[in-house]
Amino acid sequence: MAEIQESKESLQESLQQVIALLHKHKLVEGLVHRQDMPNQPLVETIVHRQNLAELQKKLDELHPADVAYILEALPLEERLEVWDLVKAERDGDILLEVSDAVRQTLIADMDSEELLAAAEQLDTDELADLAHDLPKDVLQDLLESLDAGNRERLQSALSYPEDAVGALMDFDIVTIREDISLEVALRYLRRIGNLPDHTDKLFVVDRHDVLHGVLPLKRIVVSDPELGVDEVMADDAVVFHPEDKATDAAKAFERYDLVTAPVVDENNKLIGRLTVDTVMDFIREEAESDMLSLAGLSEDEDMFSSVWKAVQNRWTWLAVNLVTAFVASRVIGAFEGSIEKIVALAALMPIVAGIGGNSGNQTITMIVRGLALGQVASHNMKTLLKKEMGIALLNGLIWGSVLGVVAYLLYDNVALGVVMTAAMTMNLMLAAVMGVLIPLMMTKFGKDPAVGSSVLITAMTDSGGFFIFLGLASIVLL
Amino acid sequence: MAEIQESKESLQESLQQVIALLHKHKLVEGLVHRQDMPNQPLVETIVHRQNLAELQKKLDELHPADVAYILEALPLEERLEVWDLVKAERDGDILLEVSDAVRQTLIADMDSEELLAAAEQLDTDELADLAHDLPKDVLQDLLESLDAGNRERLQSALSYPEDAVGALMDFDIVTIREDISLEVALRYLRRIGNLPDHTDKLFVVDRHDVLHGVLPLKRIVVSDPELGVDEVMADDAVVFHPEDKATDAAKAFERYDLVTAPVVDENNKLIGRLTVDTVMDFIREEAESDMLSLAGLSEDEDMFSSVWKAVQNRWTWLAVNLVTAFVASRVIGAFEGSIEKIVALAALMPIVAGIGGNSGNQTITMIVRGLALGQVASHNMKTLLKKEMGIALLNGLIWGSVLGVVAYLLYDNVALGVVMTAAMTMNLMLAAVMGVLIPLMMTKFGKDPAVGSSVLITAMTDSGGFFIFLGLASIVLL
Numbered sequence: 001m002a003e004i005q006e007s008k009e010s011l012q013e014s015l016q017q018v019i020a021l022l023h024k025h026k027l028v029e030g031l032v033h034r035q036d037m038p039n040q041p042l043v044e045t046i047v048h049r050q051n052l053a054e055l056q057k058k059l060d061e062l063h064p065a066d067v068a069y070i071l072e073a074l075p076l077e078e079r080l081e082v083w084d085l086v087k088a089e090r091d092g093d094i095l096l097e098v099s100d101a102v103r104q105t106l107i108a109d110m111d112s113e114e115l116l117a118a119a120e121q122l123d124t125d126e127l128a129d130l131a132h133d134l135p136k137d138v139l140q141d142l143l144e145s146l147d148a149g150n151r152e153r154l155q156s157a158l159s160y161p162e163d164a165v166g167a168l169m170d171f172d173i174v175t176i177r178e179d180i181s182l183e184v185a186l187r188y189l190r191r192i193g194n195l196p197d198h199t200d201k202l203f204v205v206d207r208h209d210v211l212h213g214v215l216p217l218k219r220i221v222v223s224d225p226e227l228g229v230d231e232v233m234a235d236d237a238v239v240f241h242p243e244d245k246a247t248d249a250a251k252a253f254e255r256y257d258l259v260t261a262p263v264v265d266e267n268n269k270l271i272g273r274l275t276v277d278t279v280m281d282f283i284r285e286e287a288e289s290d291m292l293s294l295a296g297l298s299e300d301e302d303m304f305s306s307v308w309k310a311v312q313n314r315w316t317w318l319a320v321n322l323v324t325a326f327v328a329s330r331v332i333g334a335f336e337g338s339i340e341k342i343v344a345l346a347a348l349m350p351i352v353a354g355i356g357g358n359s360g361n362q363t364i365t366m367i368v369r370g371l372a373l374g375q376v377a378s379h380n381m382k383t384l385l386k387k388e389m390g391i392a393l394l395n396g397l398i399w400g401s402v403l404g405v406v407a408y409l410l411y412d413n414v415a416l417g418v419v420m421t422a423a424m425t426m427n428l429m430l431a432a433v434m435g436v437l438i439p440l441m442m443t444k445f446g447k448d449p450a451v452g453s454s455v456l457i458t459a460m461t462d463s464g465g466f467f468i469f470l471g472l473a474s475i476v477l478l
Numbered sequence: 479m480a481e482i483q484e485s486k487e488s489l490q491e492s493l494q495q496v497i498a499l500l501h502k503h504k505l506v507e508g509l510v511h512r513q514d515m516p517n518q519p520l521v522e523t524i525v526h527r528q529n530l531a532e533l534q535k536k537l538d539e540l541h542p543a544d545v546a547y548i549l550e551a552l553p554l555e556e557r558l559e560v561w562d563l564v565k566a567e568r569d570g571d572i573l574l575e576v577s578d579a580v581r582q583t584l585i586a587d588m589d590s591e592e593l594l595a596a597a598e599q600l601d602t603d604e605l606a607d608l609a610h611d612l613p614k615d616v617l618q619d620l621l622e623s624l625d626a627g628n629r630e631r632l633q634s635a636l637s638y639p640e641d642a643v644g645a646l647m648d649f650d651i652v653t654i655r656e657d658i659s660l661e662v663a664l665r666y667l668r669r670i671g672n673l674p675d676h677t678d679k680l681f682v683v684d685r686h687d688v689l690h691g692v693l694p695l696k697r698i699v700v701s702d703p704e705l706g707v708d709e710v711m712a713d714d715a716v717v718f719h720p721e722d723k724a725t726d727a728a729k730a731f732e733r734y735d736l737v738t739a740p741v742v743d744e745n746n747k748l749i750g751r752l753t754v755d756t757v758m759d760f761i762r763e764e765a766e767s768d769m770l771s772l773a774g775l776s777e778d779e780d781m782f783s784s785v786w787k788a789v790q791n792r793w794t795w796l797a798v799n800l801v802t803a804f805v806a807s808r809v810i811g812a813f814e815g816s817i818e819k820i821v822a823l824a825a826l827m828p829i830v831a832g833i834g835g836n837s838g839n840q841t842i843t844m845i846v847r848g849l850a851l852g853q854v855a856s857h858n859m860k861t862l863l864k865k866e867m868g869i870a871l872l873n874g875l876i877w878g879s880v881l882g883v884v885a886y887l888l889y890d891n892v893a894l895g896v897v898m899t900a901a902m903t904m905n906l907m908l909a910a911v912m913g914v915l916i917p918l919m920m921t922k923f924g925k926d927p928a929v930g931s932s933v934l935i936t937a938m939t940d941s942g943g944f945f946i947f948l949g950l951a952s953i954v955l956l
Contacts, residue, residue, distance in 0.1 A: 011852075012852070012855075016857070019857060063733065063734070065732075065733040065734070066733065069733075069852070069853075072851070072853050073852070073853045073854075073855075073858065074858075075858065075861040186699060189699045189700050190699075190700055190701065190702065192700060193700055194700060195696045195699070195700060197735060198735065198737065199696055200678055200695075200737070217678075217695040217696065217698075217699055218673045218677055218695065220695075220699055221664060221667045221668075221673070221695055221698055221699065222667050222668055222670060222671055222672060222673060223668070224668065253758070254543075254755070254758055254759065254762065255541065255543040255544070255547075256541070256543070257675060257676065257755040259676065259678070259737055259754065276737065276754050276758070277732070277735040279758075280731070280732055280754070280757075280758055280761065281732065283758065283761060283762060283765075284732070284761060284765065287761075287762065287765030287766065287769070288765065288847055290769060291765070291768060291769045291772070291843060291846075291847060292843055292844075292847065294769070294772075294843070295836075295839050295840045295843040296836070296840060297840055297843060297844065301844070303844065303848045303853050303854060303858075303862065304858075304861060304862075304865065307865055307868035307869050307872060308872075310865065310869050311869050311872050311873060314837070314840050314869070314873075317836070317840075318833065318836065318837060318840075318873060318877065319877075321832065321833055321836045322829075322833060322877055322880070322881070324832075325828065325829040325832040325833055326829065326881075326884065328828055328829070328832065329825045329826055329828060329829050330825075332824055332825040332828065333822075333825040333888075336821045336822070336824070336825060339817070339821050339824045340818070340821050343814045343817050343818045343824075344811075344814070345824075346810055346814070346817050346823075346824035346827075347807045347808075347810040347811040347814060348807055349824075349828075350803065350806055350807060350810065350827075350828060350831065350940065350944070351800075351803040351804065351806070351807050353828065354799065354802075354803040354806065354936070354940060355796065355799055355800060355803055357936070358773075358774070358795070358796065358799045358932075358933055358936065359792070359796060361773050361932065362773045362774060362775055362792050362795075362796075365769060365770055365772070365773040365775060366770075366775065366779070366781065368769075369766060369769060369770065370781045373550070374489075374490070374547070374551070375547075375550050375551045375781050376551075376781065377490075377551075379494070379497060380551065380552075380553065380781075380782075383553045383782060384781065384782075387782065387785055387788065390785035391785050391788050391789050391792070394785060394786075394789050395789060395792075395796060399796065399797075399800055402800070403800070403804075406804065410811075454836075454839065455836055458832070458835070458836065462828060462832060466828070
């Protein structure tokens with residue numbers, strides 16, 4: 001009983017062991033080279049082999065998901081060393097478990113033959129998850145190696161966008177007719193002998209594969225075997241269509257606590273099923289991608305991807321940031337005359353801009369989350385704007401006054417203190433309005449509201465903050 | 479078949495309908511008041527009643543999760559109007575579905591009697607989820623109303639911290655002995671007649687409730703009924719302990735694709751089970767809380783909470799921000815002499831600080847996510863530091879040079895351009911180092927690495943950026 005439990009608890013330990021073995025291996029290599037012994041090749045080979053054998057044994061004991069975890073946590077060079085040691089027949093399962101970015105590094109390390117061998121161990125729906133990352137010629141070979149039915153399935157799965165139900169569904173469906181008794185159904189199941197993972201229900205179809213209902217295993221085991229399938233089945237199951245959005249499906253899984261659900265075409269013909277494990281992975285990825293997007297990152301960067309790849313990932317939003325920072329700088333440039341006269345302005349202006357930026361980021365994070373949960377839409381925009389502006393006004397008056405007093409004490413200038421308070425309040429209001437409007441506008445124009453929102457709001461509160469503060473100061477103080 | 483499917487698709491529509499009914503209702507009220515008709519009470523009452531009846535009917539048709547969704551999406555006043563219309567016997571289920579923040583607003587609107595009535599419809603594990611939000615006297619009454627077994631269960635569930643398996647588990651377990659045949663087991667199940675939600679396996683225990691294995695329903699339906707439970711059961715199931723961390727359990731659910739798993743005490747005695755729907759909710763909440771924490775928000779703020787509550791939620795980190803902004807301002811203050819001589823410095827310094835801030839936020843987001851996934855730990859800190867510093871160096875040299883040229887062109891001063899390039903590069907390096915170290919240090923000291931990280935890194939890159947740029951400029955240019 002405790003077996004897998006222990007492996008779960010010691011996942012970190014496994015990782016440490018793998019790292020230790022890798023390092024020992026390198027250390028030995030290094031020592032041997034340095035001492036330049038006459039019998040070097042022999043010693044090296046023996047110790048080397050011992051180490052590798054131990055490492056390989058360790059890896060063989062681990063669940064594919066655990067090997068994937070270790071691969072994710074290793075820098076590129078060590079990751080590929082470990083990858084070379086993984087038994088070829090496990091390659092496919094492990095490739096499915098790793099993140100997109102890590103998968104690319106592993107696939108880049110394999111030749112066409114190895115890839116084809118790995119792919120051939122997988123089901124059609126698993127292949128569909130992998131296919132996007134495979135080189136074109138391997139994918140072509142793979143398609144040719146499949147029988148007609150599976151080739152058609154794979155091609156149709158590949159035709160759906162990544163965020164559609166069609167791309168997430170699998171084909172491990174067990175179907176049954178409604179005109180038989182449970183007793184007959186049970187005999188049929190015993191003949192099958194083994195049901196696919198996550199099978200919590202059978203799909204009841206007619207001979208044209210049109211879905212008539214679902215028969216939960218739970219009902220089979222508690223019902224009188226004399227009863228007919230049609231008497232026991234549920235005919236109000238939640239069904240999905242392959243073109244449904246995956247986010248909507250995920251919400252339905254959470255809302256109705258589903259384990260599996262049928263996927264049907266426009267004629268209600270059963271074509272696949274959606275399972276909770278796929279949905280759970282999708283939810284995890286979505287939430288992560290929102291968090292990364294806010295900072296202007298795409299999810300394609302793995303923790304140890306090359307510097308060059310990481311630079312490309314972060315480039316776009318840094319470039320946008322460069323332009324916005326330049327604009328902010330020009331706003332200040334326009335007030336150089338005022339700053340020359342009162343140099344205190346230069347020291348105080350970043351406070352106004354900085355607090356506006358942080359406050360705006362708080363607002364935008366709330367709204368992006370609300371949009372993701374479907375709680376925010378244009379109908380409640382006004383309420384949200386009022387709330388955020390109320391918060392900004394309160395914060396602006398309170399903290400603005402504190403800073404106004406500080407500014408007055410530092411520079412012995414009452415008017416400067418008043419300008420500070422007013423500018424803080426106004427910039428926080430600007431941050432509130434933009435924090436609500438930016439994500440809502442992005443959604444309206446069909447963009448992901450999370451992508452780079454943080455960079456945009458900071459741009460507004462920087463330029464805006466400098467303009468408000470320096471402008472007010474120029475009017476009041478000069 | 480299509481019934482629930484339609485309700486899923488039209489969730490937004492339901493929300494719109496509820497809002498429309500609420501507004502119509504208010505409009506009528508408003509009209510009647512304004513016209514001040516003699517027979518006002520009568521008209522008001524009739525139209526009012528019609529509207530309310532229609533709204534109530536609409537609400538009764540909806541799944542508790544859908545009513546919860548609508549309550550979340552409504553501003554406080556309208557939320558409470560709708561809440562009053564919900565049938566009392568559904569109160570408990572709906573309270574379970576809403577977020578913590580919204581739940582508090584609903585509970586605040588109910589008297590002790592209503593709360594007790596709502597709570598009495600719930601299972602012990604559901605009560606445990608609610609109990610933290612109930613007023614003390616209601617909780618006391620509730621405990622007294624339970625039988626001894628359930629009272630003990632509730633008290634033990636309440637004794638675990640919110641992020642432990644014990645707080646998430648439920649008690650809907652169906653147990654069976656190993657010394658019977660499947661045939662007998664099936665007869666037993668038919669007597670029970672109905673299995674709890676998510677039952678994908680039975681728990682095989684001895685007469686002391688010690689867990690010996692699990693019997694998946696999948697295996698029951700495909701196996702020969704003559705076989706004994708002990709021959710068919712799996713004895714390598716993943717088990718949890720109530721004090722296990724919920725995050726670890728969630729990772730195990732994802733890794734091993736579980737639907738339910740037994741929870742046992744230190745003597746391997748079965749005490750409850752964990753189900754995938756609870757785990758999925760937990761994952762969703764965790765991911766959200768990370769995203770909100772980065773911006774210095776707690777999850778206790780709902781989208782429409784009062785301005786005052788929201789201000790409190792955001793206050794802490796704004797106050798921290800106020801101090802850090804003040805420090806940055808004092809750094810500039812120390813160089814006022816330099817700025818007086820070269821006013822261009824005032825215009826250029828925010829570029830250095832701002833780009834450093836955004837770049838640092840990118841790094842910190844990557845690291846916080848890596849920590850959450852367990853991919854980042856002290857053993858790979860050096861690799862990550864090297865990578866992030868490499869990115870910073872590259873970005874600093876490239877974008878720093880671009881800005882250096884721009885600064886030279888704007889102010890016709892080569893030395894100023896060189897200072898700009900050098901300062902950009904150094905501040906990006908600072909951002910990289912701090913972006914890796916801040917979350918790792920926070921984890922080391924047992925803090926959540928996401929909380930307020932963004933505010934801290936911005937503080938470093940602001941003060942650091944101003945100091946580096948103005949310091950270099952003072953040395954090189956004056």
